[in-house]
Amino acid sequence: MxxxxxxxxxxxxxxxxxxxxxxGVSLSLAxxxxxxxxxxxxxxxxxxxxxxxGAHRPDAGEMALAGRPYRPxxxxxxxxxxxxxxxxxxxxxPHLSARENILLGLEPARAGWIDVAAARxxxxxALAQLGHGNLELERPAGAFGIAERQIIEIARALVSxxxxxxxxxxxxSLTGADTERLFAVLARLRxxxxxxxxISHFLEECRxxxxxxxxxxxxxxxxxxxMAETTPDALVTLMTGREVRDxxxxxxxxPGEPLLEVRALAGSPRLRNADCVVRAGEIFGLAGLVxxxxxELLRAIFGLDPRRAGGVRFGGEAAAARPRGCWAQGVxxxxxxxxxxxxxLSQPLGDNLTLAKLGTFSRAGWIDAGCQTAAAARWxxxxxxxxxxxxxxxGQLSGGNQQKVALARLLEHPARILxxxxxxxxxxxxxxxxxYALIGELAAAGKAVVVASSHLPELLGxxxxxxxxxRGALVAVRPRAAWSEAxxxxxxxxxxxxxx
Amino acid sequence: MNPRLPALLAxxxxxxxxxxxxxxxxxxxxTREHFLSYANLKIVLTQTVIVAIGALGMTLIIVSGGIxxxxxxxxxxxxxxxxxxxxxxxxPLPVVLAIVGTGACLGLLNGLSIALLRVVPFIxxxxxxxxxxxxxxxxxxxxxxxxxxxxxxxxxxxxxxxGYALPAGVWVAAGLAVAMxxxxxxxxxxxxxxxxxxxxxxxxxxxxxxARLKVAIYALxxxxxxxxxxxxxxxxxxxxxxxxxxLELDIIAAVIIGGASLSGxxxxxxxxxxxxxxxxxxxxxxxxxGWPTYFQxxxxxxxxxxxxxxxxxxxxxxxx
Numbered sequence: 001m002x003x004x005x006x007x008x009x010x011x012x013x014x015x016x017x018x019x020x021x022x023x024g025v026s027l028s029l030a031x032x033x034x035x036x037x038x039x040x041x042x043x044x045x046x047x048x049x050x051x052x053x054g055a056h057r058p059d060a061g062e063m064a065l066a067g068r069p070y071r072p073x074x075x076x077x078x079x080x081x082x083x084x085x086x087x088x089x090x091x092x093x094p095h096l097s098a099r100e101n102i103l104l105g106l107e108p109a110r111a112g113w114i115d116v117a118a119a120r121x122x123x124x125x126a127l128a129q130l131g132h133g134n135l136e137l138e139r140p141a142g143a144f145g146i147a148e149r150q151i152i153e154i155a156r157a158l159v160s161x162x163x164x165x166x167x168x169x170x171x172x173s174l175t176g177a178d179t180e181r182l183f184a185v186l187a188r189l190r191x192x193x194x195x196x197x198x199i200s201h202f203l204e205e206c207r208x209x210x211x212x213x214x215x216x217x218x219x220x221x222x223x224x225x226x227m228a229e230t231t232p233d234a235l236v237t238l239m240t241g242r243e244v245r246d247x248x249x250x251x252x253x254x255p256g257e258p259l260l261e262v263r264a265l266a267g268s269p270r271l272r273n274a275d276c277v278v279r280a281g282e283i284f285g286l287a288g289l290v291x292x293x294x295x296e297l298l299r300a301i302f303g304l305d306p307r308r309a310g311g312v313r314f315g316g317e318a319a320a321a322r323p324r325g326c327w328a329q330g331v332x333x334x335x336x337x338x339x340x341x342x343x344x345l346s347q348p349l350g351d352n353l354t355l356a357k358l359g360t361f362s363r364a365g366w367i368d369a370g371c372q373t374a375a376a377a378r379w380x381x382x383x384x385x386x387x388x389x390x391x392x393x394x395g396q397l398s399g400g401n402q403q404k405v406a407l408a409r410l411l412e413h414p415a416r417i418l419x420x421x422x423x424x425x426x427x428x429x430x431x432x433x434x435x436y437a438l439i440g441e442l443a444a445a446g447k448a449v450v451v452a453s454s455h456l457p458e459l460l461g462x463x464x465x466x467x468x469x470x471r472g473a474l475v476a477v478r479p480r481a482a483w484s485e486a487x488x489x490x491x492x493x494x495x496x497x498x499x500x
Numbered sequence: 501m502n503p504r505l506p507a508l509l510a511x512x513x514x515x516x517x518x519x520x521x522x523x524x525x526x527x528x529x530x531t532r533e534h535f536l537s538y539a540n541l542k543i544v545l546t547q548t549v550i551v552a553i554g555a556l557g558m559t560l561i562i563v564s565g566g567i568x569x570x571x572x573x574x575x576x577x578x579x580x581x582x583x584x585x586x587x588x589x590x591x592p593l594p595v596v597l598a599i600v601g602t603g604a605c606l607g608l609l610n611g612l613s614i615a616l617l618r619v620v621p622f623i624x625x626x627x628x629x630x631x632x633x634x635x636x637x638x639x640x641x642x643x644x645x646x647x648x649x650x651x652x653x654x655x656x657x658x659x660x661x662x663g664y665a666l667p668a669g670v671w672v673a674a675g676l677a678v679a680m681x682x683x684x685x686x687x688x689x690x691x692x693x694x695x696x697x698x699x700x701x702x703x704x705x706x707x708x709x710x711a712r713l714k715v716a717i718y719a720l721x722x723x724x725x726x727x728x729x730x731x732x733x734x735x736x737x738x739x740x741x742x743x744x745x746x747l748e749l750d751i752i753a754a755v756i757i758g759g760a761s762l763s764g765x766x767x768x769x770x771x772x773x774x775x776x777x778x779x780x781x782x783x784x785x786x787x788x789x790g791w792p793t794y795f796q797x798x799x800x801x802x803x804x805x806x807x808x809x810x811x812x813x814x815x816x817x818x819x820x
Contacts, residue, residue: 076707091705093698095765096691104695105706107688114688156706 004067006031006195007052007083007164012061014047021047022058023219027197029164034186034196036206036227039216040239040400040428045199048216049168052197053085054078066163076105084157088169088426092149094142099123101141102156126155129192130185146290147178154185165189166197169426171205176456176489177289183209201428203232204457215239240430247433248461251444255464256280257315259448260301260417264310267300272472274310278417278448278465283439285463285480286452287488292469294452295336298419301450302326302333314417332415334406336422336452343406345395349387350376352394353409379408384434400431407438417448424458436462456485470494513810514758514774517803521778525785535788542658542666544777544784549656549669550575550735550744552776553728554751555758556680557607557721559772562755563684564717565697565764566621568610571725572747573632576740578602578729580636582652583645583739592651599733600726606632607722611715629748636741645739655734669731676727681769693717697764753800754779757807778803 007029014022022044029035039045050056052063054072063070065081072078075085092101099119100107108118120137127135132151141152150170157165167186171179186196186209200206206213207227214224215238223238236247260278265271270293278284286294299305301312303322312319314329323333343352353376376390383404387397394405403423410418423439424432439462443449453459459466460480467477468491476491525535534540554571561568582599590598606628613624655668684690692713695703704710732744758775760767779800786796 075705076709079707085705087705091699091702093695093702093765095698096694100691100695101702104691104703105708107691109688112687112689114686114691116686 003031004064005029006033006066007070007197008062008064010062012048012051012058012063014051014056014058021219022051024061025216025219025221027214027221027224029195029197030212031163031195032190032193033212034190034198034210036210036213037197037199037216038201038203038206038213038235038239040430043216043239043428044219045168045216047219049085049166049199052078052083052166079105079160079162082161082163084160084162084165086150086153086157086165086167086170092141092152095140097138098135098141098144098152099137101152102126102159104156106159122159123155126158127151129158129188130155131188147181150178150182151185158189162194164195164197166199168199169201170198171200171202176454177493179205201426202455203235203429206235207232236429239428247429247436248458249437249440251440253281253440253444253464255282256446259315260450261313262297262301262310263312265297265300265307265312266309267307268296268305270472271296271300271305274469274474276467276474276477278450280416280446280448281443282465283443283449283451283463285459285466286450286469286474287456287459287466288452288469288492290454292492293472294469295421296472297469297474298333298421298450298452302331302419304333327413330414330416332410332413332418334410334418334420334423336425343394343402346393348391349380349385349394349397349405350390352405353379353390353412355409375412379405379412383408383438398428398431400427400435403427403431403435407435411442415447417450418442419450421452422454423451424453424455432458456488459488460485468492514771514778517757517807518774518778518781521781521785521803525781525788528789531785531788535785539658540784544780545670546656546658546667547784548776548780549667549673549731550728551747551750551754551779552673552773553676553724553731554747555754555772555776556676556769557724558751558755559758559760559767559769560680560684560693560717560721560724561621562752562760562762563697563764563767564693564714565700566614566714566717567625567752567762568607568621568718568721568725569625569748570606570610570628570632571728571751572744573629573636574603574606574722574725575729575732575744575747576742577606577632577636577639578726579733579736579743580640580645580739580741582730582733583647584639586647586650586652587645595650595652596730599730600723603726603729604719604723607725608715608719610722611718614718615711615714633741633745640739640741642741644741647738652730652734653737656731669734672727672731676724677769677773680724684769689713689716694765697766699765750779750800751776753804753807756804756811759811761811775807 005028009025009027012022012025025044025048037045047056051058054074054077065083070081072081072083093104102123103119108115108122123137124133127133130151135148135151141149144152170182190196198206198210210227212225213227213230213235215222215235217239256279258277259280262274262276265274270291274297276284286297288294296305300307303320303326314331317329320326320329350372354372373390379385380387380390385401385404387401394402397405424435439449439451451459451463460483463480465477465479466483466488467474468488469475470492471494525531554575558568558571578599581602582595585595585598610625610628613619614621657667684693692703692708695708696710696713700710733739736743754775755767755772756762757778758768758771760771782800782803783796786799
């Protein structure tokens, strides 16, 4: 008799009010298999995760764990039965120590008093399984870097000895080297017989790591099979339901006069030295590891962080010291953190779009609602923002559409220079293609665009010139044709001297 | 900079504050002699008892990311209940249990409302602030409740034949503080309180029953407010439904001065006790300096602002 699948889903359905989030999802996960779950944002991946974790109960369909019916009563129950989740947004308690986080909810205790020695052993064991046995157990989780925090989360999932481990976009905030380490960890777990569901937007990653795939579209599974027998293009076609032939369209553009000049700029401790020139009609890419100073460079250019040394010029004139002045000089900045810094999530789309320029939509201090709605409607159409209308709160939109709102707000202001920090983080392939096209059009219209990104194929596809940052310095600036992904990585990790 | 320095500062901050306010009153010639005397130390410690015991429960609540504004009313209400029972001739032990039980019930009411109605603690406890105060006045028929002598009356007195023994209230406060510190640091319950305040979603995902935990936190804290009510009764030697108005602010201030963060996840019992002492030293010292009460209020207000500002500096440095 054959071994039953570690996890099997058949015809899972889930409805929220009028919307049917899941319309029949089937998935079979073999023991020790790494299974890619891919789909655009809004395809139902998160809902499926919540069904698996017991946070939602399915309306129809069956789930079986190692051949036995699986109906978790809630996240704790799912955890006890051996289904562990690692969520996209890290869910550590920053004030508790690494050990306490790893054992949260499963503390070994005698009559309510924690057995610290047993807790240490258990935490140490889980970390050793990941090859990180020497992590400092008693340090607060908030004091660790993002990669170590993720290791702590995975260790927490392992403490319950899961048979099925589900990871949601685990690499979206990791750099190349950390991603490699994560893959090594996952390979180890696979050897130990843990089955893994791997949710990611990065198809290259899925292809490298996963044995099989399932594609979700509009709440239904539309295809699955061995990873080796498919191509990225075929997967994208399944996900979008249409063919995305050219993810990075090239618009005809000819770089003109220099619009942004940065000379020996130093600012926050993470930004030591940067020199570059970005011309009108040019897309300039900023590569580098997390913490290399990309965000800090953009922030210093925009005057969000103080500039300690060096100079910045916008179209020949000296840059203002503060964001308000830079904004007036025609510079726009898109924060990498659209939830924390970019958008008012609870506010309607229309208000978000027009926030920066409410003055122009008002008469004697009173906002002209009609005028505001018209402007919002114009942007919704121009950027194809999928929403119910200008009155819908932005927080209800998918990540890709939220990012379009943030971009639209930037474009509502006539900026000549656009600083975009991670413009496509955490959004689906279809929206990415639209945002790339938009950036291309902006450059074609004569704007100077700076794009900082951790995703190297994106930089290579989109940009005309790419500069690499390493430990706070912009160490190499070359035309796109002179770069390859491997070369970008080598310079970013400091393994080669860029001047040689 | 030494990375351990901010952590060290965080630990020592409240102690330095205590030294500073002590020095403020110990240095001027007109107060020096009396201020540093043992007799005055005893008075300061005794004056700290009620705020200190209240601050134990408040530490629990603030570390969990909550707040309780109903403390002052709870203390008044529980002490009135105690006075009424003494009037009816109950013995000291049943009365103490009844007072603490009443406090726990009020806390339970807060906890259940917060967990079941999912309304923020600020609003719920603002409501119970009124309910408990009104209830106290109703029970006491809007006047003070007097009773015949009881052993409880001796628990807060600083008068004793030798002049050296500390009143029972000080010992009880110290004992409860040690117990609460152990619970917060060493038990599953205590660590879940920190987890709840640090990241509620994470706690829930890890299987912590957050609703049940909140009910337990407010009920246990309510019991400590009841204990504070016992010593309020001992101090006044009558049940007064209008006592302890605004005391919640002193108690919250003691916890915040002690280094706890109003956003949760941070706080220690030792810090809160030092915070309570700082408040008592400030009041005692300014009385001896002959400063008017409004001046004391201004100083205490400024101390709270400074404490929170120092906390911000510390956290900013830790993050950089």
